[in-house]
Amino acid sequence: MTVSQALVEFLAHQWTVDGGHRERTIAGTFGIFGHGNVAGVGQALKQFAVQDPALMPYYQARNEQAMVHESVGFARMHRRLSTFACAASVGPGATNMLTGAALATTNRLPVLLLPSDTFATRVADPVLQQLELPHDAAITVNDAFKPLSRFFDRVSRPEQLFSAALGAMRVLTDPVETGAVTISLPEDVQAEALDVPLEFLADREWHLRRPAPEPEALARAVRAIVAGKRPVIVAGGGVVYSQASAELAAFAEATGIPVGTTQAGGGAIAWDHPFSLGSIGSTGTTAANRIAAEADVVIGIGTRYSDFTTASRTAFAREGVRFVNINVASFDAYKHGSSLPVIADAREALVALREALAGFTTPQEYRDEIAGEKRAWDATVDAGFIDRRLERPSQTEIIGAVNAASDPRDVVVCAAGSLPGDLHKLWRVRDELGYHVEYAFSCMGYEIAGGIGAKRGADDRDVIVMVGDGSYLMMHTELVTAVAEGIKVIVVLIQNHGFASIGHLSETVGSQRYGTRYRYRDDAANAFDDGPALPVDLAANAASLGVSVIRVEQTPNAIADLGAAVAQAKAATGPTLIHITSDPLLFAPDGEGWWDVPIAEVSELATTQAAKADYDRQKARQRPLLG
Incomplete structure (x- = not known):
């Protein structure tokens, strides 16, 4: 078989298993073909389409970046259990996927990238679309994927395919490591033949890990929660991916601890649940942000604590606030200097916490405050609608x-x-x-x-x-x-x-929507600010x-x-x-969140000077969040 044929058949036989659920890890392949892959991956997909059309479904895309985005959207809906492979040609086709790679890795969502690379043999250097760097002949444009990928390998010899493919699957199916996975495929190697062991092409299952919390870590977290008077939960994407929404709702009901959600955690709890505060942070609700400001224990579940979640480290303002960080990844569990990390699957941790906190509940006055803030925000939204x-x-x-x-x-x-x-x-x-x-x-x-x-x-x-x-x-x-x-x-x-978001932000930093309107260019003013749309x-x-x-x-x-x-x-x-x-100057209700966007320290514009004064006032509220 060729390297491409072996890779495509291998991918068709990979399965993700989560408990009793089993599905294909690679649901299909997107491909845009050029001279770098039309005779390799393209030929393999065509051959299998003729011999066994169901083996590896193939889909078109109109842009290489877009096919990565499609894969990420699919993976989100499948809770990271399944995704697509994305094949692109040499040079511009490959580098078009870089933005998609960064997006997948940042979001912790799996996608397999198969960018073609220039000749491994260098027999025809320099080939069409090849980057040449006089100081390092081994660098190609595909090296740009290295900092954007959770796993990167280059198959420079056919025999390297086996370890590259297995390494890629390990990362794609690991909830801690997952993100963009890149296997760089030189165009000549793609078409080379090799003997392939039948074991490589057999069905292989990758069982998802759902680690339970360690007893000592759980006990420390429980003591901190019980000692608190105003705990709050920050629910992130990990709650959704671990199918922990029902457990989260049950935990909130049992303990009376309210829940604020991040962007990735949207849907972790229904909006009308009595202990749902809505979104939290820079784009949060007044209900979530007012409760968060006075929280003495913050229980982060499956969140990476972005600056929007913490309102640039102004959301959790109480002196001595402590962070119980529950996350399957230690990298996120230790954020904000937490001394109470719980490295575990969100669902497993919630089950264990509810059992350990049996009989615990927040004070009635705190529950009444939560209900009041929730009613006030719901009324604000009703009025806005x-x-x-x-x-x-x-x-x-x-x-x-x-x-x-x-x-x-x-x-x-x-x-x-x-x-x-x-x-x-x-x-x-x-x-x-x-x-x-x-x-x-x-x-x-x-x-x-x-x-x-x-x-x-x-x-x-x-x-x-x-x-x-x-x-x-x-x-x-x-x-x-x-x-x-x-x-x-x-x-x-x-x-x-125009750009409504940046236009509004531009006003807050004193730049008066400069460069954010879609208007005819005014050469004399060096601007696009005025005139008809x-x-x-x-x-x-x-x-x-x-x-x-x-x-x-x-x-x-x-x-x-x-x-x-x-x-x-x-x-x-x-x-x-x-x-x-729409009218871009009619804004949504304010949720009392803040976002740190530095303002010019010196300026001759009065608007910038005013923005800097307000920025300094907000900046004074920031704290290191060491809890």
């Missing part, structure tokens, strides 16, 4: 209308701009897989590709992609993929003629790609029409894009 009959409604109203028109098991997908922060605060999640916001890398352009991947991973659910015009323009071409395969994905495109018709663009398009016109009925459009899209059988224009 009221249709004010604006021709250009607020993003809050748009989110409310889409949320109301969705079903409990629908999945909302987003990644970048102002939408993730607003969705984090406002979207009322009713299902543990219903909230899919990529915010570890917050990659503009993820939304549509990631949404298609999510739909592949959950075909029995409607997937609603919410995206702004700025992110849409970064990468929308996977709509063609949805058309080609009849993938029913609903895209709500919010047109605000560009005559860009993104609805027409989507229609030109074969997608069904519903335009929500700028009338006082815009919000009502949006709800009807979502219902129409849900009834459709193929991809639909809904286009609506």
Whole structure:
């Protein structure tokens, strides 16, 4: 067999096992072919498609970065048990996947990357699309994957395939190590033949580890929780991946400890659960952030504690606050200098904690405070969702209308701009897989590709992609993929003629939305700040790609029409894009969170000087979080 044939058949026989559940680790292969892989991986996929079409499903993509995003979206919906392989050609095809690799690794989500590389023999140096560095002839563009991958190997000789493939699978199926896994494949080696042991091509199972907490670590955590008067839980993506949502809800009910969720933890607990405070941190609710500010014990479960979760280390303000960090990865369990790490699977840890804390409950006055803060925030959101009959409604109203028109098991997908922060605060999640916001890398352009991947991973659910015009323009071409395969994905495109999120941030740092509006260039002012909006018709663009398009016109009925459009899209059988224009200057309710974005220390602009003064006041609230 060739190296490529052996690799493809090997991947088809890998299985992830989680308890009694077993599924293919590599559900299929995306591939964009060029001279680097058309005779290697491309030939292998074609050969198996002829001989055994079910062995390795093949899917097209329109952009190499996008096919990585699709794989990540799929992996999220499968709770990291299954993903795709992504094959790209030499040079630009390979490097197009770099952003996707960084996104996967940052989010701790598995994806297998198979970038082609230049000739291992160097017989034809320099080949088309080869990077040449006079100081190191061994470096290729694929070396750029090394810092972005959780595992990297280069198969420079056919015999290296066996160890490379097995090493890749080990990392893909390890909840601690997982992320982007890269096997670099020189184009000549891909097509070389080798004798392949039958054992290499046999079915192989990779059993997921669910480590239970060590008794001593658990006992220390229990003592800290019992000693506290105002504990709070920060639920991260680990709760979702370990299928611990039911245990989290039961734990909260038994102990009276409230729960705030991170972006990745959205869905870990239903929005209307009595002990759900909603989102926490920079994009948090007032309920979560006010409770967090006075918490004396913070129980982090499956969270990596990003700066948004900690509100740039201002969220947990109580003197002497302690951190019980439950995480399957010691790297995250020891964050913030925690002296109480519990290195364990989230579900296993919650079961053990509930048993160890039998009879413990928080004081009634604390429970009453939690209920009061929750009622106040829910009322704030209700008020924000009221249709004010604006021709250009607020993003809050748009989110409310889409949320109301969705079903409990629908999945909302987003990644970048102002939408993730607003969705984090406002979207009322009713299902543990219903909230899919990529915010570890917050990659503009993820939304549509990631949404298609999510739909592949959950075909029995409607997937609603919410995206702004700025992110849409970064990468929308996977709509063609949805058309080609009849993938029913609903895209709500919010047109605000610029970068709404960074525009607002620009104002807070004193730069007055400079460079964030989509306007004609003013050469004299060296700016794009004024003038009419560009005559860009993104609805027409989507229609030109074969997608069904519903335009929500700028009338006082815009919000009502949006709800009807979502219902129409849900009834459709193929991809639909809904286009609506918003007013980017109408902001979502404030959740009292802060985010550290440094301000110029000296400036001749009065707006920057004012922003710096406010920044210094906020900066004084930061603490090292050593607990």
